[in-house]
Amino acid sequence: MAAAQAFVPSASVCKPPTGTELAWLVEPEWRRFSDYIRVCRVEHKKRNTALFIVSVWADLYYRHKPSGTATVAMPKPLLFNPRGKRIGALPVNFPDDPPVGLNVEFVEWKNGFPYRIRLCVISETASGNQALPPMRYDASSQTYRQEPNTNDARPSGDCHD
Amino acid sequence: MTEEAYTKLQVACNNAYDTNPDSCSHSVTAVIRKIVDPNEAYRQANSMIDYLSANWKEVDLATAKTLANGGVVVIGGLKGEPNGHVIVVYPGDEALNGGYTYLNKKLKKTMTLRQTKKYPLCMSTSKGAWPGAKSKGDKTVWDPWANDEVFAKVKFWTLAK
Numbered sequence: 001m002a003a004a005q006a007f008v009p010s011a012s013v014c015k016p017p018t019g020t021e022l023a024w025l026v027e028p029e030w031r032r033f034s035d036y037i038r039v040c041r042v043e044h045k046k047r048n049t050a051l052f053i054v055s056v057w058a059d060l061y062y063r064h065k066p067s068g069t070a071t072v073a074m075p076k077p078l079l080f081n082p083r084g085k086r087i088g089a090l091p092v093n094f095p096d097d098p099p100v101g102l103n104v105e106f107v108e109w110k111n112g113f114p115y116r117i118r119l120c121v122i123s124e125t126a127s128g129n130q131a132l133p134p135m136r137y138d139a140s141s142q143t144y145r146q147e148p149n150t151n152d153a154r155p156s157g158d159c160h161d
Numbered sequence: 162m163t164e165e166a167y168t169k170l171q172v173a174c175n176n177a178y179d180t181n182p183d184s185c186s187h188s189v190t191a192v193i194r195k196i197v198d199p200n201e202a203y204r205q206a207n208s209m210i211d212y213l214s215a216n217w218k219e220v221d222l223a224t225a226k227t228l229a230n231g232g233v234v235v236i237g238g239l240k241g242e243p244n245g246h247v248i249v250v251y252p253g254d255e256a257l258n259g260g261y262t263y264l265n266k267k268l269k270k271t272m273t274l275r276q277t278k279k280y281p282l283c284m285s286t287s288k289g290a291w292p293g294a295k296s297k298g299d300k301t302v303w304d305p306w307a308n309d310e311v312f313a314k315v316k317f318w319t320l321a322k
Contacts, residue, residue: 059267059268062265062270062272063268067270067271067272068271068272068273069272069273070273070274070275071259071272071274073275073277091310092308092310097308098265098267098272099263099265099272099274099307099308100307100308100311121308121310121311123306123307123311124289124290124291125289125293125294125305125306125307126185126239126241126285126287126289126291126293126305126306127240127241127244127305127306127311128242128243128244129241129242130239130241130311130314132310132311149313149314
């Protein structure tokens, strides 16, 4: 079986939000970042959309800020199903929350939907890249929840199996 | 007695920082040898964390701060690949994290890390470029890792009695 690969937030799958998608973001904290929001389509076998990641792209926000500018807290990335139902939130901004970045891997696909999300903080700070506890989809509540920080969360810091 | 121990730990941390600026494990070992056991074996960060997990007592952050202010050695650490990172909790009042500049390589500009919360101080040295990992009591225990979710994985130990 091929190893899972990190989701690549390319321009082909990540776009500025439509009016409908912007309406999903009801919290006022998103407003100041509206020009920097991107919606990434996570597809199953490049065909059917399984879910969307909605986040503020830090690079776009900081690109034209002056050198020395202070980093700001951005809203946590949200996950939506294709019907616009909120199904979870990532714990770290995606793709970046300087000085770190976040890699996500969608795994355990069933019926065109990923039931598990692996998370890896990409970091040049001390201890380097760090795996975070993965998120698991709970079908009964239709939401992703981060698993407890157990041994399964690969606490050694190794983001690879 | 406590004030004397406080000063002794402070001086040991300062000396360890000055004499081992590029190696966290050497600076932490220097503090342990000065305060706890002059014959303490040297271990690299990941090995030291394994040793502390097995032989020292894990404490929470509030306890770590109280102990450090009483002159007791508390080591913090997180394993990583290829190298983890270890620090000593530095005596003194809590301070805000962040507030220093760093070079964002992706954006090719300096940025100032936002300040979000007060934490105990730390002594930390590093061969890496991350400025948050270089502290002579002027940065907090959060700063070497600089991310809330990663810092949640950091553990603290004191000598079991």
